[in-house]
Amino acid sequence: MQPYMQCPAHLSQESELRVRYNDATRGVYFIGTTPPKTSTALADVAGIADKLVERIQDLAFDGLIVYDIQDEGSRTSKPRPFPFKTTHDPRYYSSLLNQKTGRPVITYKSVVQSDVGEFDHWLCEAWEQYNVRDIVLVGSPSTQNQISLPLNQAYQALLDNTHPFFTGGIMIAERHAKKGNEHERLIDKYQKGCNFFISQAIYDTQATIDILTRYALECQSQGIKPQRIILTFSPCGSAKTLEFIEWLGVSVPEATSLRILNAENPLHESIRMCCASLNQILEAVIEYDLPLGLNIESLTNRREEIEGSILLYKLLRSTMDMYLAQHEFRKLQGVDKVF
Template sequence: MKTESELKARYNDIHRGVYFIGTTPPKSDTPLEEVESIANKLLERVSDIDFDGLIVYDIQDENSRTNKPRPFPFKSTHDPRLYSSLLNKKSNRPVITYKSVVQSNADDFNQWANEAWKKYGVKDIVLVGSPSKNNTISLSLENAYNTLVTNENNFFIGGVTIAERHASKGNEHQRLIEKHQQGCNFFISQAIYNPQATIDMLTRYAIECKEQGLKPQRLILTFSPCGSQKTLEFIDWLGVSVPEATSLRILNANNSLYESIRICSNSLQQILDAILPYDLPLGLNIESLTNRKEEIDGSILLYKLLRSKMDNYLAKKELNLLIGKN
């Protein structure tokens, strides 16, 4: 059995991107043989694209975060560790597993972590804290990070970054630095539909790291296609900032899905153009927020488009580096 994360070495090379497909575990009432079939279908869909790994989310109800009704009813899923282990074995690629620590205490979480490593082979973990300050918290996010850092197993630990928080509070760059000090070595954004909020956060983070003499950690940018009003409502419910003009473009387009893909492609280009002067190691995560075949297929197309843009960006960075040396 491998004793450390395969992703660590890839993340250390700041001159290359890292590319992921995001997914959710099947619903908990899905028979195990169907879970395997669902995993096979996912990997078949992505078989013709070059990706570094997968991301498996830990889906929670989150009804405490907002008063808005949930557009899609909440249903519990199979253990993300189980689905991660299955995808890892079938794809032979690393899988990042999300873990919500809201309902954990220190002992339970440590047991969860030991089982993750020994039973499921999970080595790459992103921790998610409480969706609301109103929740009773048994285990803080900081303590959960500390539990993984001090665990006997050598986990590769990541965190979540939310540009919308930076837009409202202006301190997300400081949270990134604090989380790194607590043990995080990479960050994954929530879905991006407001590129300016992400540009502001990344720019501030890059400058703050430079001023403090810190090495910026890997930032993985998440994009999700949107093919219907219901999906758009879900994106809004998740707390993703979608400017009014962007919503109207999607809803009034002849093909909402393809319009959203164009918007995501333009958004990434805006972000890359804005942060070109800074040394920020990046990555991409493309997800489908629904199980509609059209949107899943759209996410594969979006992956191909955005991967091409990211590769071009990295080539441009490398060229600038060579020119600077001569």
């Protein structure tokens, strides 16, 4: 049981991100993290949050993302590289980080095991007790699972809730590569209330370019304003981490995997490849005027990879800021290329 955290009266009753997302000419930048494991004493959770805040305090970031970690063993027959352990309530950790940074925090919520009544209660507590304003709903990792609350019903329950959450969804490039309809899913989720989308960790550059291009063109065709797409990148410093990335369902091309694993410094090679990947993505889709953002995460608690994620954030943010500024300048001048 997490402690009750009443939202102070002076805090905003609206999402700060909702306003920031309206400016398609600028990027929006996040740090992704997970709540501490439930094996961590509650009294120590605030200290862990303090360490994270200390690491990122010098970064210019718009907010944080707190994941709702679920056991995804039903999605694959492969053994999980790292054992699954439950975590403290994401709402509680989000509230701590919001208080300590003064920045918005997007909170993930897995809805699989809820019913409508339980989910509505969860939402009211999230808003009133934990100051959660920004939320991403996550459905079942496998169609084989028994699902109490399908994702479509969860979106409707969110719309019916009395609180005006700013809602996002998941974009999975790998799913588009297999089924070719992820762009339709994004538009359907938008019609159900989603105003931004967060990708899985990106290692398959072309798969990401494909879904972004298809989504942008479909929005143009239907006369729909494209919603913000937040691109997630995560460094990889070991074979074990790479195995975990692939276990999570992230597509890693063989050549990419071999280059990382055979590099003198795998972590630095993965960072270099993430930078190259973002450059390729932006070069391919920047002319479509998709509102974009970045989310940088570390998938393990290894100090080397956490520090690598901070460096990766700095590099990728500077890259996206430059691309967006150059694109805005070209539009202002009415020319195709000036750099």
